[in-house]
Amino acid sequence: MDLFLQLVANGLVLGAFYALSALGLTLVFGLMRVVNFAHGELYVIGGLFGWALTAVFGWNYFLALVVVVIVLGILGYLIDQILIARVRGQGEEPTILLTIGLSIFIANTALLIVGTTPVTVASPFASKPLILGPVVITQARLLLVVICAVLIAAANLLIQKTTLGRAMRATFQDPMAAQLVGIRTPRIYGFTFALGATLAGAAGMLLGSIYVVEASTGGIISLKAFVVVILGGMGSFAGAVAGGLILGLTEALWGGYVSTGYVDAIGFALVIVTLLVRPYGLFSRRAERA
């Protein structure tokens, strides 16, 4: 029983981290419908940049986080306006190829600059273990879960309550109607992608203080993020959280009780089954045809 509780706790923490790393993709893929294979690379850029600022230049962690957020936002805006805007409205295929090309470029350029050594973001969070009955969690992880929840809530408020969020939703529902009522849709696309890149980068830096950051992990992070978004349903933050938690729990329990070898395959198997049984995701209300 103790093992079970510990595994569930691990799974929930892992799930929260999956949800965090998939937040940006929920916006970009779920809402904007850009199949962004460079998502994981944006996450890696955030992590590496955070490492460079905190560990190499010795900046304050939170100052570095703000800088990472701003830089990733600008980078995302530029990627959208310079590259993705050119293939907008041509279906998903050119976008997929474009982002794959971008991810190859970013991953290998990062490898050239940083090398293959895994690095860690220097963080102020204590890694002292907290003992809650039979369950042990480090303080840093618990704190990150809280930050994670705050970020998800903030992103959700932004999309649901603000003018910018409303403009975003209008643009992705019907671009022409949105333009008719005076929304500058090209900018909205840029802002949404920038927000997605920001969230990816912030996740990279936050999780980079617990796990390691490697230039070559972007592909796996993209894949897991896609798994989370599809499990939870397109474009809903609550769905992303649910998808992340499902993935985290299943992986932790499977790894604990069955075998560690196939842990990574669980998510993909779940996606295959989900897309067959409920093609619009487990929690999506929209009966959208996949």
Next chain:
Amino acid sequence: MKFERNFLLAAVALAALVPLAAYNEYALHIGIMIMFSVMLATSLNLIVGYVGEFPLGHTAFFGIGAYSAALLSARLGLPIYFTIPLAGIVAAISGLAIGAVTLRLRGPFFVIVTLCFAEVLRLVANNWIDLTNGPMGVSGIAKPPSIAGASGVQQKLWFYYAGLVLAAASLLVSYRFVYSNIGRAAVAVRENRFVAQSIGIWPFYLGLITFVLAAAVGGLAGGFYAHYISYVGPEVFGFSFMITMIIMVLAGGKGTLAGPVVGAVLVVFLEEYLRDFKDLRFSIFGLIVVGVVIFLPRGLMGFIGRRHESYERRPAESAKGGVKRDRRAPALEPAGLNRGGAADA
């Protein structure tokens, strides 16, 4: 159609004569890689170009073919003449199974679900150590006995012609398929699914047939690869083969049979040329992909084909060309959305 047939015949004839001019190990190795790439590109192009979906896990079939040939040869001792066709058959059967599942989905969902299949297969190849020998892979796959004692260059020559035969067979089958009633129906589905359905075409069935054919060609390529390299590891399911395949089809021009052939030749030479740049070459490769998507959206053959067509049809279309273009880009469409029209103009 005629242009394509003549182009392909000329390419095969030319390829058959190449060893006369360049009879050395390095040139033949490049030639073998081209034959192998042509098979891969043709296989992917059948789905991308004629079903109109984008299977990002197409390495599944290449990998299944490679592992089938490797295991049949290493464990059961079957000769190469059986293993390569059997690799195609095993891949086709798995294509039937995977296609029956994945073709229910479309667009981004199809992309992701096929990728999931390839990843699951990669993990199985990595973890099912009793069958696949895990990350160590299957090595020592036998070369055909007839060239066992031959010198390096003679072995390469044998593989070059074997590759040529397989590539030509793949192209022939694809050609017959694409210009059959089924192939035309598939093009109808690709162009407009709903119109095609309204005249009695069943998209799922057509997609499945194409999928199985593409899987078989991919499996053949895998079997050929296994015997030539004589080693197969889990990386055959990896993303790098997928990226090469995509670039070949994309740069050459999807939806034409000649395009992937041109793309395969281009990419193999490009990879050899970029070798000089060492680690930088992958970054350059990424930039080339981005550049091709933006500046050459229909690939090289699409570009040439369009020039060809517009030259032939110019007298008939010159009068109404402007009108057509205006209709396609109504004034109300957002500025960011009609960039695609520019490629068609």
